[in-house]
Every structure is written in C-alpha cells, then in structure tokens.
Amino acid sequence: MNQFKLKQGLFLNYLVHGFALIILTQNLLELAHNWNSTIAVASFVLSGIGIGRLVAYLIMGMLSDRFGRKQILLIGMSTYLLFFIVTPMNHSIMIAYGLSIIAGIANSALDSATYPLFTELSRNDSSNNILIKAFISIGEFILPLIVLFLKGHQLWFGISFLIPAAILGLNIINLITCQFPAKRVVDQVEAKQSNEPINMKQVALTTVLFIYGFTSMAVMIWFTQWITIFANQIGFSDVTAHLLLSLYSIGSITGVIASFLILKRFNARRQLFLDLNLVALIAIITVSASRIPLLSSVAAFAFGLSAAGGVMQMALNQLLAIFPNRKGTLTGIFFMFGSIASFTVPIISGFLILLGAQNILNGDIVIALISCLVAIVVFAVKPAPNSLGDARTEINQLDAKLIKILEQRFQAVKAVSHFKQADHIQTEDLKREQAVLNQVDQLTKQKDILPYNQNIIQNIMNNAKQYQNSLTQNKTVKDD
Numbered sequence: 466m467n468q469f470k471l472k473q474g475l476f477l478n479y480l481v482h483g484f485a486l487i488i489l490t491q492n493l494l495e496l497a498h499n500w501n502s503t504i505a506v507a508s509f510v511l512s513g514i515g516i517g518r519l520v521a522y523l524i525m526g527m528l529s530d531r532f533g534r535k536q537i538l539l540i541g542m543s544t545y546l547l548f549f550i551v552t553p554m555n556h557s558i559m560i561a562y563g564l565s566i567i568a569g570i571a572n573s574a575l576d577s578a579t580y581p582l583f584t585e586l587s588r589n590d591s592s593n594n595i596l597i598k599a600f601i602s603i604g605e606f607i608l609p610l611i612v613l614f615l616k617g618h619q620l621w622f623g624i625s626f627l628i629p630a631a632i633l634g635l636n637i638i639n640l641i642t643c644q645f646p647a648k649r650v651v652d653q654v655e656a657k658q659s660n661e662p663i664n665m666k667q668v669a670l671t672t673v674l675f676i677y678g679f680t681s682m683a684v685m686i687w688f689t690q691w692i693t694i695f696a697n698q699i700g701f702s703d704v705t706a707h708l709l710l711s712l713y714s715i716g717s718i719t720g721v722i723a724s725f726l727i728l729k730r731f732n733a734r735r736q737l738f739l740d741l742n743l744v745a746l747i748a749i750i751t752v753s754a755s756r757i758p759l760l761s762s763v764a765a766f767a768f769g770l771s772a773a774g775g776v777m778q779m780a781l782n783q784l785l786a787i788f789p790n791r792k793g794t795l796t797g798i799f800f801m802f803g804s805i806a807s808f809t810v811p812i813i814s815g816f817l818i819l820l821g822a823q824n825i826l827n828g829d830i831v832i833a834l835i836s837c838l839v840a841i842v843v844f845a846v847k848p849a850p851n852s853l854g855d856a857r858t859e860i861n862q863l864d865a866k867l868i869k870i871l872e873q874r875f876q877a878v879k880a881v882s883h884f885k886q887a888d889h890i891q892t893e894d895l896k897r898e899q900a901v902l903n904q905v906d907q908l909t910k911q912k913d914i915l916p917y918n919q920n921i922i923q924n925i926m927n928n929a930k931q932y933q934n935s936l937t938q939n940k941t942v943k944d945d
C-alpha cells in the first residue's frame with residue numbers, strides 16, 4: 466500500500482512537471498503584460514529554467530546520494546510550488562527570471578531524487594522510469610486544454626498555475642507521510658559492488674552514456690524546433706507541417722507505453738535500445754529526404770515513437786546500473802548533458818541556417834547517427850544487468866549455451882566409451898581427470914571462482930562416468 470502511494474505520488478509530480486515545461490510559453494502574452502514587457506523580452510525569461518537546471522543538476526545529484534531521496538524530492542516539490550504560486554501574481558521581470566531559475570532547480574531536484582528512487586523501489590524492474598516520460602507527456606497534453614478553457618470562459622490565466630500548485634500541495638502531504646526505502650539497506654547491498662575497482666568497460670560505458678545524455682535530448686529538440694519550418698520550406702501545406710509535429714507527439718506517447726509493456730514482459734532492454742535507435746535514424750533520414758506527405762507523416766510518427774519513446778530513460782537506467790551507489794550523482798550529470806543540449810541546439814542549428822544550410826534536418830541525422838553508435842557500443846559492451854529479471858534472463862541465455870555444449874561433450878564421452886569398450890579399458894581414469902582439472906585451472910581467469918569451476922567439471926566427469934556405465938550396461942544387456 467505504501468509503495469503504491471509512493472509511486473503514485475512520484476508519477477503525479479511528473480504530470481505537474483509536464484505542466485511546468487510549457488506553462489510559461491502557454492501564458493506568455495498575459496505574463497508579458499504583467500511584467501510590462503514585450504513578448505520578445507518575456508521569452509528571455511524562459512532561459513532561466515535552463516540556467517537553473519545546468520547549475521543545479523550536479524549539486525542536487527550529489528545531495529541526493531548524500532542526504533537521501535526524500536529530502537531532495539521535497540526540496541524539488543516545494544521549490545516548484547513556490548514557482549507556481551508566485552509566478553502568476555508577480556509583476557517584476559527580475560523576480561520572474563529568478564522564479565524561472567527556481568523552476569530549473571526544482572526540475573533537477575525532482576529528477577535527481579526520483580530516477581534513483583524508482584530503481585531502488587523495484588530492484589527487479591526498471592521500467593517505471595520509462596513511465597515517467599508518459600506522465601510528462603500527459604501533463605503537456607492537458608495544460609493547453611486548461612489554458613484554452615480559461616480563455617474561453619474569460620477566467621484568470623493564473624488558475625492554470627494554481628491547479629498544478631494545488632496538486633503539488635496535496636502531493637507533498639502524501640509523500641511526507643510515505644515511507645521511503647531505507648538508505649542504509651540500499652547501501653549495504655550496493656557498497657559491495659562499488660568497492661570493486663573501476664574497469665575499462667565501466668569507463669567506456671559511462672562515457673558513451675553521458676554522450677547519449679546530450680544526443681538523446683538534442684535529437685528531439687532539433688526535430689521539434691525545426692520540423693514545421695522544414696515542412697513549409699519543402700512545400701508541404703500548413704496543415705501537414707503542423708500534423709508532423711502532432712504525429713511525433715502521438716508517436717512519443719505510443720513509444721513510451723509500448724516500451725514499458727515490452728520491458729515489463731521481456732528482458733530485452735539492450736536489444737530494444739539498439740532497435741529504437743536504429744529506427745530513429747532511419748525515420749529522421751526518411752523525414753529529411755521525403756517529399757511525399759504521407760511518407761513523411763509515417764516517418765514523423767516512427768521518429769516520435771523511437772527517439773522520444775523513453776530511450777533517454779532507458780540509457781539512464783543502464784548508467785545507474787554501472788555505479789549503483791552513485792545513482793543521484795549519475796542522474797545529475799546525465800541530465801546536465803541534456804540541459805547543455807537544450808541550450809546549444811537552438812544556437813547551433815540557428816548558426817547552420819545562417820550559414821545557408823540546405824537542409825536543416827541533416828544536422829539531426831548526424832546526432833541520431835551518434836546516438837546509434839552509442840547504442841551499438843552499449844549493445845557490444847553489455848552493461849551489467851540492472852534488475853533481477855535482467856540478470857535471470859542473462860542466466861537463461863548462458864544456460865542455453867551450456868546445455869548445447871554439454872550435449873556435445875556427452876557425444877564425445879560416448880565416443881570415448883566405444884573406444885574403451887573395444888579395448889576393454891576401465892571407465893574411470895583418475896590421471897585423465899587430474900589433467901582435465903589442471904586445464905580448468907589454466908583456463909579460469911577469475912581465480913575466485915576456480916574451486917567452483919573445478920567442482921562443476923568434476924561433477925560433469927562423475928556424470929560422464931555414470932553415463933558411460935549405463936552405456937556399457939545397455940550393451941551387455943543387449944549382447945546377452
């Protein structure tokens with residue numbers, strides 16, 4: 466019951482976060498009026514969110530590891546509450562900018578607490594993190610409807626801020642009363658893994674996944690920023706141009722739900738991650754090259770499904786599995802790279818257009834290609850399993866290989882048995898067994914498992930002897 470209440474509260478926060486992501490742009494006219502400024506100046510206030518994020522992610526991430534998830538979560542929620550309550554009533558643009566920075570800080574606190582928390586709540590299930598994305602999208606979907614409703618009924622625009630504020634207020638009470646997983650227990654299990662020295666595999670994976678923190682965000686921002694303009698440039702109608710963005714959003718929600726269900730059912734995270742990145746690359750190439758509205762529409766949907774369907778969350782899950790007791794810090798750094806992307810993509814793509822780029826979407830293809838390369842590295846390097854389910858799937862796959870090899874070994878034993886029967890040699894050969902065990906010693910690189918390996922092989926040989934005896938008995942019975 467407690468877990469259900471807690472999870473519900475965590476998801477509800479992301480619905481509110483979905484509101485926060487677009488609430489300033491959705492109410493920009495009214496806000497600009499309040500601030501006594503033009504829309505152009507008012508839109509400058511939006512950059513405060515980016516600054517807040519950039520500055521706060523790393524700090525919040527480390528604080529989350531140091532002081533625990535609950536504290537940082539409550540900091541995130543209360544700073545968001547402050548943002549929602551004060552912004553519609555405030556009349557100073559300076560304070561508005563400060564509030565935007567606070568929203569950015571709130572965002573980073575929420576992420577730094579929630580993503581690690583979800584992996585700690587369900588050790589055998591990392592798919593909840595992907596569902597976060599669905600709640601963000603639902604929030605982004607509902608808020609414009611609220612804004613429209615308020616406008617239609619000539620109600621105060623500030624109500625659109627007070628609704629998320631009320632949800633947050635109630636949710637703070639809900640989450641304060643929830644019990645969080647004890648940090649001590651989490652640490653005991655994970656400290657053991659973290660004491661092992663860092664190896665090259667971990668360094669390589671962490672590096673490429675940080676790059677992915679940038680590219681996975683950049684690929685989406687680039688698309689959403691330019692797709693409508695691009696579609697108009699290549700002569701598509703206004704309706705089609707806007708439709709492409711809507712199809713992308715529908716694809717995104719479909720992708721999140723589909724990925725969530727697939728990962729709940731099958732343990733195919735590496736394969737799914739690779740496949741989605743390949744689909745995203747093909748989809749963006751298609752959108753860029755196509756001049757047929759229907760083909761572009763299908764590709765835009767596919768791009769939303771693959772590039773914005775939770776791959777970023779999947780990558781973060783893989784990252785959190787590498788250093789389990791630095792989850793907060795890793796989440797902070799990962800999203801910091803995402804914030805850098807939100808900052809730089811508009812600047813870089815703007816420059817490209819100024820320099821006379823023929824096709825502005827080609828830049829997005831390059832980013833999608835880098836994402837694909839990361840996915841290939843992740844697929845090849847095989848990160849450590851990050852859930853009980855994943856670890857068991859790996860064991861199942863390895864057992865399948867072992868069985869095949871055992872069948873081959875027993876075939877070889879059968880051949881040995883024939884020769885021995887023909888030459889009347891005794892089944893058991895202790896000298897040969899010792900030679901086999903010596904080879905096990907030479908071949909085993911991880912010396913801590915050597916006794917287990919030798920034990921297993923000894924057992925196999927014991928079974929091989931029984932098998933040979935059964936073959937001989939069968940033969941003698943037949944011969945009789």
Ligand SMILES: O=C(O)C(=O)C[C@]1(C(=O)O)C=C[C@@H](O)C=C1
Nearest residue numbers: 881893894895897898926929930
């Ligand atoms: O090599 C043999 O002589 C076998 O019979 C095979 C085998 C084995 O399984 O490796 C089994 C029993 C013997 O004691 C030694 C080895």
